Amino acid sequence: MDQEIIKITARCPIRTTLELVGGKWKLLIMFQLAAQPLRLSELKKRIPDISEKMLIQELKNLVDSKLVERKNYGEVPPRVEYHLNDLGKKILPLISEMRSFAVAYEAESRV
């Protein structure tokens, strides 16, 4: 990579992505939504350590950022489904790279 000097500013692309999907839970949530829409309770089962409060809050953030869509069936008890929209799906290659990196890292740490 023969790159020129790139000074990091508040608005550099890495920062943008970090602000959108950074933190402890968002990428894990989006990873779970990669395959199919899921309800809140289903997400909670698949991400056992997350608190309900954080799950709801991070889903709301992702909806507000237009990466995830929320579908309310209007039933009682409430049935709500969340799914990645087209823009949200663009995060999947990044998630793949995160997983690949971890595998390479673990392999290196094991020798």
Next chain:
Amino acid sequence: MDQEIIKITARCPIRTTLELVGGKWKLLIMFQLAAQPLRLSELKKRIPDISEKMLIQELKNLVDSKLVERKNYGEVPPRVEYHLNDLGKKILPLISEMRSFAVAYEAESRV
């Protein structure tokens, strides 16, 4: 992606990568080191908003995680250079995906 149900555990690959390079500054530091070794003061110039304390602390973390190497020239005033080692360079595709995602996202937000 026809994936089976993958339950997130404390040790899933995404979590591993988040723990290694998550947070506000590490990826930005590694991005700056992509092209060439840099001294602390050079890094500080290229990442203007970071505090010196955080820069030093995160560099130490990256060295401890064996993603970055530190070379002390043993001079006065001190001259120390940091560079990505082979393992650290494996983060670069992830950084590329972060930048690509941000570009796609900004393009989408602009229409």
Next chain:
DNA sequence: GATGGTACTAACCTTTTTGTAAGTATGGAT
């Protein structure tokens, strides 16, 4: 009327992350 289920809100608390400020070490220059 009480209970259940699900998805949510809100107040408050704890933990983690980040930043500020003061200080240190060292050889060379003044």
Next chain:
DNA sequence: ATCCATACTTACAAAAAGGTTAGTACCATC
């Protein structure tokens, strides 16, 4: 003796992130 440059340590403070707990709404069931 003082100042300089650089890279670092440390104590403390502030900000941000994450978690706990109690509560709400509403229809269906018992």
